[in-house]
Amino acid sequence: MVLTPCCHASGKGSIDSLSGIVCRACYVDVHHKHGGGDTEIAIPVADLEIIIETGS
Numbered sequence: 001m002v003l004t005p006c007c008h009a010s011g012k013g014s015i016d017s018l019s020g021i022v023c024r025a026c027y028v029d030v031h032h033k034h035g036g037g038d039t040e041i042a043i044p045v046a047d048l049e050i051i052i053e054t055g056s
Ligand SMILES: [Zn+2]
Pocket: 004, 006, 007, 008, 009, 023, 024, 025, 026, 027, 028
C-alpha cells in the first residue's frame, strides 16, 4: 500500500478514473500503485490500452 501524495490516504478503485484508482479522501485520480490489494475492479480492455499508450 502506497499512500496518496495529496492526502496520505489509501486509494480506491474507480471506473471514472483514468488510472482506475482515486484517492479515498478527495477522489482525485492517483497512480494505480495506490490501490493496494483491495482494488478488485474490472477495467475495460480499451481503457487499459489508453493507459499504456499515454503512460510514458
Ligand atoms: Zn487526496
